[in-house]
Amino acid sequence: MEIENKTKDISLQKEIERTKRIEGNGIGAAVLSHLHFIRDKKGEEGVKKVQARLRELGYNIDFDKIKAMEAVPLSFSYLVVLAAKEIFGWQDKDIFEMGNNAPKYSFVVKMIMKYFVSIKKMFQESPLAWEKHYNVGKLESYKLNEREKYIILRLKHDCPPTICTFYCGYFLRIVQYVVKSGKTVVEETKCSSRGDAYHEFLIKWK
Amino acid sequence: MVEKRSIKEELEKTREDLMDLEMYIKEFSTFLPLPVCMVNPVERIIDVNKSFEEITRYKSIEVVGESLKSIFSEDKKTEKILTEVKSKEQVITDELTLVSKEKKEIPVRVSISIRRDESGTFLGYFVSLTDITEIKKFQEKLEEEVKIRTKELEGSRKSLINILEDVEEARKKAEQERDKTLTVINNFTDGLLVFDKQNRLLLSNPQAEDFLKVEDKEIEGKLISELAKKPGIKPLIDLLGGEIKDVFRKEALIGENLVLEVSTVPILSGQEELGNLVVLHDITREKMVERIKTEFVSLAAHQLRTPLSAIKWTLGMFLDGDLGKITKEQTEFLGKSYQANERMISLINELLDITKIEEGRYLYKPVLSDLENVVHFVLDSYQEEIARKKISLDYKKPQAGLPKIALDVEKMRLVIQNLLDNAIKYTFLGGKITVLLEYDKNKEEIKFSIRDSGVGIPQNQRFRVFSKFFRGANVVRMETEGSGLGLFISKNIVEAHNGKIWFESEEGKGTVFYIVLPTGEENKKLLKEF
Numbered sequence: 001m002e003i004e005n006k007t008k009d010i011s012l013q014k015e016i017e018r019t020k021r022i023e024g025n026g027i028g029a030a031v032l033s034h035l036h037f038i039r040d041k042k043g044e045e046g047v048k049k050v051q052a053r054l055r056e057l058g059y060n061i062d063f064d065k066i067k068a069m070e071a072v073p074l075s076f077s078y079l080v081v082l083a084a085k086e087i088f089g090w091q092d093k094d095i096f097e098m099g100n101n102a103p104k105y106s107f108v109v110k111m112i113m114k115y116f117v118s119i120k121k122m123f124q125e126s127p128l129a130w131e132k133h134y135n136v137g138k139l140e141s142y143k144l145n146e147r148e149k150y151i152i153l154r155l156k157h158d159c160p161p162t163i164c165t166f167y168c169g170y171f172l173r174i175v176q177y178v179v180k181s182g183k184t185v186v187e188e189t190k191c192s193s194r195g196d197a198y199h200e201f202l203i204k205w206k
Numbered sequence: 207m208v209e210k211r212s213i214k215e216e217l218e219k220t221r222e223d224l225m226d227l228e229m230y231i232k233e234f235s236t237f238l239p240l241p242v243c244m245v246n247p248v249e250r251i252i253d254v255n256k257s258f259e260e261i262t263r264y265k266s267i268e269v270v271g272e273s274l275k276s277i278f279s280e281d282k283k284t285e286k287i288l289t290e291v292k293s294k295e296q297v298i299t300d301e302l303t304l305v306s307k308e309k310k311e312i313p314v315r316v317s318i319s320i321r322r323d324e325s326g327t328f329l330g331y332f333v334s335l336t337d338i339t340e341i342k343k344f345q346e347k348l349e350e351e352v353k354i355r356t357k358e359l360e361g362s363r364k365s366l367i368n369i370l371e372d373v374e375e376a377r378k379k380a381e382q383e384r385d386k387t388l389t390v391i392n393n394f395t396d397g398l399l400v401f402d403k404q405n406r407l408l409l410s411n412p413q414a415e416d417f418l419k420v421e422d423k424e425i426e427g428k429l430i431s432e433l434a435k436k437p438g439i440k441p442l443i444d445l446l447g448g449e450i451k452d453v454f455r456k457e458a459l460i461g462e463n464l465v466l467e468v469s470t471v472p473i474l475s476g477q478e479e480l481g482n483l484v485v486l487h488d489i490t491r492e493k494m495v496e497r498i499k500t501e502f503v504s505l506a507a508h509q510l511r512t513p514l515s516a517i518k519w520t521l522g523m524f525l526d527g528d529l530g531k532i533t534k535e536q537t538e539f540l541g542k543s544y545q546a547n548e549r550m551i552s553l554i555n556e557l558l559d560i561t562k563i564e565e566g567r568y569l570y571k572p573v574l575s576d577l578e579n580v581v582h583f584v585l586d587s588y589q590e591e592i593a594r595k596k597i598s599l600d601y602k603k604p605q606a607g608l609p610k611i612a613l614d615v616e617k618m619r620l621v622i623q624n625l626l627d628n629a630i631k632y633t634f635l636g637g638k639i640t641v642l643l644e645y646d647k648n649k650e651e652i653k654f655s656i657r658d659s660g661v662g663i664p665q666n667q668r669f670r671v672f673s674k675f676f677r678g679a680n681v682v683r684m685e686t687e688g689s690g691l692g693l694f695i696s697k698n699i700v701e702a703h704n705g706k707i708w709f710e711s712e713e714g715k716g717t718v719f720y721i722v723l724p725t726g727e728e729n730k731k732l733l734k735e736f
Contacts, residue, residue: 037267104270110253
């Protein structure tokens with residue numbers, strides 16, 4: 001799908017500053033997935049650059065020591081994404097791809113996929129999965145219409161616009177895993193950054 | 207006392223175990239040489255191992271999330287296998303074509319099993335791949351070889367069919383030829399009997415069946431010995447003998463009125479004798495005509511001989527002076543008339559001899575005699591003529607003499623006389639005649655030969671030498687006397703003695719006539735017969 005570069009006019013520095021203020025933890029597997037993507041795209045050198053930038057931002061967490069099931073600050077996880085965007089000049093489509101590929105890298109996702117055996121199961125289990133791996137925010141399975149082939153997920157969690165793009169790719173991948181259709185699209189119909197009470201993701205398939 | 211761990215410690219421990227497990231699975235997956243992937247219930251690949259990445263050339267990131275069908279060229283077959291795996295709940299192995307990232311088609315053996323969790327929920331599939339490129343290559347090579355061999359066999363089959371067609375065509379032609387031959391045989395005016403090598407009757411034509419008054423089913427397939435039991439055929443079988451001997455124009459009287467001339471012809475295929483053909487020619491009418499003719503000649507000869515005897519007697523009286531003295535000139539003319547009358551009487555006598563031969567009345571009276579005496583008597587009677595023609599006569603005979611044999615002396619004398627008379631007549635003045643008598647004890651035969659240095663017999667007329675009234679064209683021109691009956695009579699006399707007569711001749715150089723007479727059993731039989 002075509003990814004519009006919606007965040008082009010948003011200051012990355014402001015996003016970084018905003019992200020640094022996000023509280024709560026997520027599992028290390030998410031960070032490892034980001035690093036995996038960066039390594040695939042920019043090699044080990046790229047990973048080192050991101051590590052250095054994170055240090056500049058005041059995060060002294062050593063990438064090599066991150067464990068998949070260990071808790072890491074959610075801000076740290078998001079800043080890895082933002083740092084990569086900043087360093088490599090990535091556009092929204094790159095961030096979308098990063099999010100879309102993240103479930104592929106994640107051992108944890110592979111494990112939880114055993115619960116996502118159908119779109120209905122995925123619809124039921126997704127909030128629980130979020131709850132298991134994040135201690136902030138809430139993912140709500142708002143609507144599933146199998147006849148008209150769409151699902152609406154709502155994320156009640158404060159995250160910067162770039163991360164919204166990341167989640168667009170991420171949730172789309174989860175749906176792609178459980179529908180046979182080759183044509184799936186995602187749209188963030190509501191966004192807390194735009195003043196909405198939550199982020200709302202509409203995912204359709206044919 | 208064991209100190210209990212806190213919940214946090216327990217959680218930390220569980221996390222460590224989980225990470226160890228991840229590491230273990232990752233290592234296991236990395237070192238597993240078999241390409242494997244995990245597929246979720248909607249048939250999307252959710253994980254692959256290192257070997258899978260190597261065979262497909264896709265990185266994990268590129269292929270995870272894709273439909274399993276997308277990596278194979280056969281969509282429907284893949285779908286079918288997955289359905290079968292799910293319905294049968296067992297591992298299914300089949301062959302598919304893997305399409306690698308570089309679009310290279312790799313034949314693979316795919317084994318798919320179903321994944322369920324502990325509660326039995328269907329979680330998807332495990333898929334393993336085995337590269338069978340080499341096996342396929344070998345298989346294709348084998349198939350190619352089979353194809354080549356099949357093509358060769360097809361070629362051979364075509365050749366065989368062509369041969370069979372040729373054979374069929376040849377068979378049809380042979381059948382047509384056989385039908386033609388059968389038509390000819392069936393419509394042949396002569397009777398034909400075909401015997402195989404074992405003297406079994408293979409075929410008879412309608413004419414033969416008509417002659418012998420039998421039907422084909424009665425006689426075909428039977429041995430000659432069995433045929434001899436049928437009364438209508440017996441005279442024929444007696445003539446042919448048990449082994450079908452060579453027969454040429456022998457007569458067989460079938461029933462009361464039918465006379466058949468029988469000849470046998472060996473049927474040969476190259477050097478191999480396949481059997482014998484017996485030809486039956488109806489000569490009943492010819493025999494009747496011949497008999498009437500003989501009777502006529504006999505009657506005419508008898509009627510002529512009486513006045514000729516009267517003329518001879520009258521002329522004799524004139525010449526002897528019983529009717530008064532006649533002049534020298536009258537004597538000369540009457541003498542010529544007497545000689546002419548004598549020749550006429552001689553001719554009439556010969557004609558009568560022939561009629562007797564033909565009527566089977568030329569009976570002769572064999573007695574044990576010495577052939578040398580017969581020859582000697584004839585030579586003596588021709589001394590004057592030999593001297594007149596200044597012919598050199600050479601007569602040789604065995605020192606030890608000849609055994610006595612059964613001879614009709616009078617008739618045998620006629621034979622020797624005929625041969626010597628011809629030799630003298632057709633030998634020029636001052637020529638040479640050699641008479642030879644030989645005895646071969648081993649062969650039990652006496653051989654008489656008379657060689658002249660005369661005119662010889664023309665090549666193209668030799669086959670007629672023993673026929674009635676035959677005279678060579680060259681001797682007719684010499685204006686010598688002769689009836690043309692002598693050799694016919696001689697042949698009949700020699701054969702009546704179970705002997706053989708033949709000749710060798712070279713035109714302009716002379717002729718040799720041979721006679722062989724048996725001295726053994728064949729000769730002794732004559733004494734018993736008369």
